[in-house]
Amino acid sequence: xxxxxxxxxxxxxxxxxxxxxxxxxxxxxxxxxxxxxxxxxxxxxxxxxxxxxxxxxxxxxxxxxxxxxxxxxxxxxxxxxxxxxxxxxxxxxxxxxxxxxxxxxxxxxxxxxxxxxxxxxxxxxxxxxxxxxxxxxxxxxxxxxxxxxxxxxxxxxxxxxxxxxxxxxxxxxxxxxxxxxxxxxxxxxxxxxxxxxxxxxxxxxxxxxxxxxxxxxxxxxxxxxxxxxxxxxxxxxxxxxxxxxxxxxxxxxxxxxxxxxxxxxxxxxxxxxxxxxxxxxxxxxxxxxxxxxxxxxxxxxxxxxxxxxxxxxxxxxxxxxxxxxxxxxxxxxxxxxxxxxxxxxxxxxxxxxxxxxxxxxxxxxxxxxxxxxxxxxxxxxxxxxxxxxxxxxxxxxxxxxxxxxxxxxxxxxxxxxxxxxxxxxxxxxxxxxxxxxxxxxxxxxxxxxxxxxxxxxxxxxxxxxxxxxxxxxxxxxxxxxxxxxxxxxxxxxxxxxxxxxxxxxxxxxxxxxxxxxxxxxxxxxxxxxxxxxxxxxxxxxxxxxxxxxxxxxxxxxxxxxxxxxxxxxxxxxxxxxxxxxxxxxxxxxxxxxxxxxxxxxxxxxxxxxxxxxxxxxxxxxxxxxxxxxxxxxxxxxxxxxxxxxxxxxxxxxxxxxxxxxxxx
Amino acid sequence: xxxxxxxxxxxxxxxxxxxxxxxxxxxxxxxxxxxxxxxxxxxxxxxxxxxxxxxxxxxxxxxxxxxxxxxxxxxxxxxxxxxxxxxxxxxxxxxxxxxxxxxxxxxxxxxxxxxxxxxxxxxxxxxxxxxxxxxxxxxxxxxxxxxxxxxxxxxxxxxxxxxxxxxxxxxxxxxxxxxxxxxxxx
Numbered sequence: 001x002x003x004x005x006x007x008x009x010x011x012x013x014x015x016x017x018x019x020x021x022x023x024x025x026x027x028x029x030x031x032x033x034x035x036x037x038x039x040x041x042x043x044x045x046x047x048x049x050x051x052x053x054x055x056x057x058x059x060x061x062x063x064x065x066x067x068x069x070x071x072x073x074x075x076x077x078x079x080x081x082x083x084x085x086x087x088x089x090x091x092x093x094x095x096x097x098x099x100x101x102x103x104x105x106x107x108x109x110x111x112x113x114x115x116x117x118x119x120x121x122x123x124x125x126x127x128x129x130x131x132x133x134x135x136x137x138x139x140x141x142x143x144x145x146x147x148x149x150x151x152x153x154x155x156x157x158x159x160x161x162x163x164x165x166x167x168x169x170x171x172x173x174x175x176x177x178x179x180x181x182x183x184x185x186x187x188x189x190x191x192x193x194x195x196x197x198x199x200x201x202x203x204x205x206x207x208x209x210x211x212x213x214x215x216x217x218x219x220x221x222x223x224x225x226x227x228x229x230x231x232x233x234x235x236x237x238x239x240x241x242x243x244x245x246x247x248x249x250x251x252x253x254x255x256x257x258x259x260x261x262x263x264x265x266x267x268x269x270x271x272x273x274x275x276x277x278x279x280x281x282x283x284x285x286x287x288x289x290x291x292x293x294x295x296x297x298x299x300x301x302x303x304x305x306x307x308x309x310x311x312x313x314x315x316x317x318x319x320x321x322x323x324x325x326x327x328x329x330x331x332x333x334x335x336x337x338x339x340x341x342x343x344x345x346x347x348x349x350x351x352x353x354x355x356x357x358x359x360x361x362x363x364x365x366x367x368x369x370x371x372x373x374x375x376x377x378x379x380x381x382x383x384x385x386x387x388x389x390x391x392x393x394x395x396x397x398x399x400x401x402x403x404x405x406x407x408x409x410x411x412x413x414x415x416x417x418x419x420x421x422x423x424x425x426x427x428x429x430x431x432x433x434x435x436x437x438x439x440x441x442x443x444x445x446x447x448x449x450x451x452x453x454x455x456x457x458x459x460x461x462x463x464x465x466x467x468x469x470x471x472x473x474x475x476x477x478x479x480x481x482x483x484x485x486x487x488x489x490x491x492x493x494x495x496x497x498x499x500x501x502x503x504x505x506x507x508x509x510x511x512x513x514x515x516x517x518x519x520x521x522x523x524x525x526x527x528x529x530x531x532x533x534x535x536x537x538x539x540x541x542x543x544x545x546x547x548x549x550x551x552x553x554x555x556x557x558x559x560x561x562x563x564x565x566x567x568x569x570x571x572x573x574x575x576x577x578x579x580x581x582x583x584x585x586x587x588x589x590x591x592x593x594x595x596x597x598x599x600x601x602x603x604x605x606x607x608x609x610x611x612x613x614x615x616x617x618x619x620x621x622x623x624x625x626x627x628x629x630x631x632x633x634x635x636x637x638x639x640x641x642x643x644x645x646x647x648x649x650x651x652x653x654x655x656x657x658x659x660x661x662x663x664x
Numbered sequence: 665x666x667x668x669x670x671x672x673x674x675x676x677x678x679x680x681x682x683x684x685x686x687x688x689x690x691x692x693x694x695x696x697x698x699x700x701x702x703x704x705x706x707x708x709x710x711x712x713x714x715x716x717x718x719x720x721x722x723x724x725x726x727x728x729x730x731x732x733x734x735x736x737x738x739x740x741x742x743x744x745x746x747x748x749x750x751x752x753x754x755x756x757x758x759x760x761x762x763x764x765x766x767x768x769x770x771x772x773x774x775x776x777x778x779x780x781x782x783x784x785x786x787x788x789x790x791x792x793x794x795x796x797x798x799x800x801x802x803x804x805x806x807x808x809x810x811x812x813x814x815x816x817x818x819x820x821x822x823x824x825x826x827x828x829x830x831x832x833x834x835x836x837x838x839x840x841x842x843x844x845x846x847x848x849x850x
Contacts, residue, residue: 003844004844006840006843006844007840007841007844009840010837010838010839010840010841010844011837011841013833013836013837013840014833014834014837014838014841016833016837017830017833017834017837018834020829020830020833021830043836046836046840050839050840050843053843059736059778061782061785061786062786064785064786064787237782239775239778239782240775242740243771244839244840244842244843245839246747246767246771247835247836247838247839248836248839248840249747249751250750250751250754250767251832251835251836251839253751253754253755254754254832255832257755259754259755259757260819260828261754261758261759261760261763261819262751262754262755262763263828263831263832263835264760264815264818264819264828264831265750265754265760265763265764265767265815266835266839267811267814267815267818267835268764268767268768268771268808268811268812268815269767269771269839270811270835270838270839270842271807271808271810271811271814272771272804272807272808272811273838273839273842273843274838274842275803275804275807277842319796319799319800319803320796320799320800321796322786322787337788337790337791339787339788339790339791340791341783341786341787341791341793341796342793342795342796343795343796343799371786375799375800375803376803376804377775377778377779377782377800377804
């Protein structure tokens with residue numbers, strides 16, 4: 001029944017009621033029981049209609065924020081795992097194709113590497129179905145494979161339906177084929193087959209549900225109330241929906257059985273219904289002040305006290321105020337809680353106190369969320385306050401005594417250059433001036449002659465130049481699967497994603513190489529630019545430490561900007577002087593990381609790769625990612641690029657030693 | 665939304681803590697009030713109709729189930745059960761006051777339980793929310809008591825078929841009209 005009809009009916013009955021007040025004689029003295037029952041039943045039907053409507057206008061609350069939830073990054077093989085699991089629920093055809101294509105590619109690469117044949121030959125093996133003894137797997141990867149055919153799919157779905165009803169755990173046919181194929185691939189690499197108990201990952205999804213300042217600025221549905229305040233949602237909660245039904249039911253039943261007490265009991269429902277519909281008040285006038293007690297550049301691990309004061313600057317009591325402070329995503333809460341729920345009389349203020357634990361980087365606070373509800377609980381508002389605060393924390397660089405596998409043919413240039421002394425340093429060459437070069441090295445003669453500004457390089461400098469290159473692209477931000485639900489810290493390292501680990505390793509190598517007398521520089525692969533040209537000295541080390549902690553290129557969160565590959569590469573090559581050695585830190589999560597290493601190597605910049613390993617080989621998706629990474633490592637090593645394969649649970653030193661041994 | 669257990673995060677230098685989630689169980693104070701009110705409703709109903717006792721207890725059970733499993737639908741069903749107990753009591757000729765108490769207590773229990781659940785979901789148990797709850801419950805409790813007073817006065821001072829007829833019409837009209845006047849779009 002639409003609202004209008006309802007209102008009309010209500011008004012008519014009200015009018016009738018008023019008429020009987022005016023002239024009581026209209027009221028029948030004694031009404032027939034049948035009539036009463038009919039009327040009563042009619043009322044009950046109306047009650048049923050209203051109840052149904054109340055059920056549809058469901059009860060919903062504004063989603064609060066969960067700043068306690070850490071920022072979650074993907075783990076290797078996530079996407080494949082998700083596609084694989086969706087096949088179980090009758091995934092779309094193109095998803096099944098995706099899985100097969102990916103598996104086909106991996107198989108071809110594995111075959112090419114293990115059998116030392118060309119990729120074309122490997123693909124031929126797949127087409128010939130001769131790469132594995134498992135006939136089903138072999139057939140699955142052929143081009144002409146058409147799953148089960150329409151009849152087969154129907155049969156499979158029926159079987160699936162039956163198994164679910166009988167609670168039999170039956171993996172659908174498609175999934176079984178995928179598993180068999182992956183096992184066949186694993187067999188090629190002498191890896192054990194997948195554990196059948198570990199097919200599905202049960203991941204609990206937890207989201208922060210808070211808005212970053214950028215999201216807020218671009219969200220057109222929020223209303224800008226004042227300079228720092230945004231009104232994001234205003235809604236009825238449906239808290240009291242259906243209470244009017246009580247009145248109709250009691251009155252209706254009361255009429256049918258002739259109990260006046262029951263009829264009058266309906267008043268209660270009506271009064272509650274009226275209470276629930278009190279009009280909401282205007283948006284509150286609040287003032288929020290946040291104080292973050294922090295010194296310049298504190299160390300990671302130190303506690304940061306945060307105080308948030310909420311003041312009611314309006315004239316009315318605020319009955320229900322729920323406050324959630326916008327804790328920066330990279331920081332964890334050490335003490336207290338960033339939440340508060342309270343009443344706030346006019347002119348009063350209340351504070352939230354809590355402490356954060358500092359971690360490397362520059363962290364910005366997100367908008368504070370306030371959910372204001374009416375006294376009745378029927379009406380809610382969501383307000384966001386943008387207070388700009390930030391915390392910066394710098395990690396001190398550690399060092400390492402382990403040997404570093406720099407490339408053989410540049411080895412003569414590593415370390416203190418001994419013999420070139422005897423009258424100062426030998427002039428070697430001239431190159432384009434780059435910002436950051438020492439002014440004292442500018443070739444003023446050339447400038448006087450030709451007007452160009454160029455930098456002189458001495459043999460000594462050239463010889464000892466090393467640049468540490470850190471992969472900070474979005475694809476490199478991966479977590480190891482064990483990281484997700486870890487409670488204590490039993491990992492060997494502090495870094496919690498692959499880029500963190502890369503940064504940690506780069507810090508150690510920077511210090512160690514610098515201490516050995518080398519000229520070391522720092523830069524990254526990614527959309528945000530960071531370049532520290534190779535140099536010497538303790539000031540240089542301090543600068544590097546600050547960059548690794550505070551530069552946005554090395555943020556704890558992945559970049560969102562587009563990465564322009566070609567332009568970046570050209571700029572890198574322009575910056576590097578001839579023969580600079582590169583130590584490239586990357587988890588090798590995609591093909592480009594391999595391409596980059598080889599392109600630099602080919603241009604005679606000797607490359608060593610240090611690769612933190614975020615992959616595991618237990619679940620299906622993970623295992624494929626694991627295999628792909630292993631293929632990349634082998635490919636690099638076969639072109640004489642040393643790779644330090646750094647397992648997640650190892651300290652860096654344990655990975656460096658065998659790498660050096662292998663290289664020598 | 666929010667996971668059920670509280671896990672403290674212990675950290676080493678520089679490393680963010682492990683997943684620390686809020687305890688999203690319903691708040692204790694409002695839960696206690698809801699159950700208390702439910703108990704009152706069941707007792708009042710059972711005075712006139714012993715058969716109302718099991719129905720009422722089932723209602724309480726549903727409310728408890730709704731609170732522990734965080735399903736609001738169950739709380740509503742529980743309330744309906746309590747009200748059904750009231751209907752039974754009324755049909756067996758309960759005193760007006762008793763009946764009024766049953767209805768009011770049932771609705772009040774529904775409100776308190778919903779409040780408890782909402783607080784758990786939006787804020788969590790770790791924060792002290794008692795002041796807020798007291799204010800809200802005072803409001804809805806007060807309104808309920810007002811309702812009892814008004815209804816009782818009507819009972820007392822108006823009797824006879826004619827008055828009852830009028831009142832019925834007005835009540836029904838009121839219920840229908842208030843349902844029609846909502847801010848939610850249709």
